[in-house]
Amino acid sequence: MFRHFGAPGRERTAAALRAACDAGGHALLIAADPDLARETGADGVHWPGWARPKMLRTKLQHFSINSVSAHGLREAVSGAAAGADIVFLSPVFASDSPSAGRPLGLLRAASIARAASAPVYALGGVGAANAASLIGTGLAGIASVSALSPPQTPVSDLISGG
Numbered sequence: 001m002f003r004h005f006g007a008p009g010r011e012r013t014a015a016a017l018r019a020a021c022d023a024g025g026h027a028l029l030i031a032a033d034p035d036l037a038r039e040t041g042a043d044g045v046h047w048p049g050w051a052r053p054k055m056l057r058t059k060l061q062h063f064s065i066n067s068v069s070a071h072g073l074r075e076a077v078s079g080a081a082a083g084a085d086i087v088f089l090s091p092v093f094a095s096d097s098p099s100a101g102r103p104l105g106l107l108r109a110a111s112i113a114r115a116a117s118a119p120v121y122a123l124g125g126v127g128a129a130n131a132a133s134l135i136g137t138g139l140a141g142i143a144s145v146s147a148l149s150p151p152q153t154p155v156s157d158l159i160s161g162g
Contacts, residue, residue, distance in 0.1 A: 001046050001067075003031040014040040029067060034058050047084070049075060056082055070120075071101060073112050080118035087116050088143055091124025092134075097145070100124055110137035 002017050004010040014030060018040045021028040029044045030037040032051035037044065044065030047055040052068070060066045060083045067086040068079030076087045091100040092109045103125060104112070113120035119140030126134070126142045134142060 001029040001031055004033070005031065010036060011039065014042070018042065027065060029065060034062065037063060052079070052082070073115060076112045076116040076120060080116040084118050087118050087120045088123045089113070089120050092122040093125025093130055095125035097124065106133060106137065109139060113138040
């Protein structure tokens with residue numbers, strides 16, 4: 001997922017990410033920017049909570065994947081009902097992310113996953129040490145910003161050919 005939020009050079013970065021995702025067989029989602037998603041041939045759009053009104057005005061069928069972020073039951077259920085294909089629920093566990101709030105915990109996350117009409121993926125504090133605890137909870141899978149993989153090639157290297 002590319003979360004650019006108006007950064008300079010976002011078109012170039014998105015194009016480089018599209019190429020990298022194609023080479024690796026991965027899907028590319030562009031956060032809150034359906035125009036950039038269309039221009040780069042992204043697979044879909046990720047809609048943070050603040051962009052939900054824009055999601056409701058956008059023709060979601062233009063994209064194979066529409067995901068939403070959720071931090072509780074209401075956001076998860078309403079995002080799925082609005083047409084999201086995927087709900088990223090966070091933070092499930094304690095996280096070092098500066099934007100992470102109080103963790104939902106395993107039982108609450110599982111309850112939210114069962115209530116939503118779209119697959120719910122656990123995000124926030126998910127790592128190798130606790131991912132297995134999510135098995136059998138009704139969550140569709142896990143998502144991570146960095147906890148489950150070694151450092152990757154910086155986007156700047158992808159763009160410059162580094």
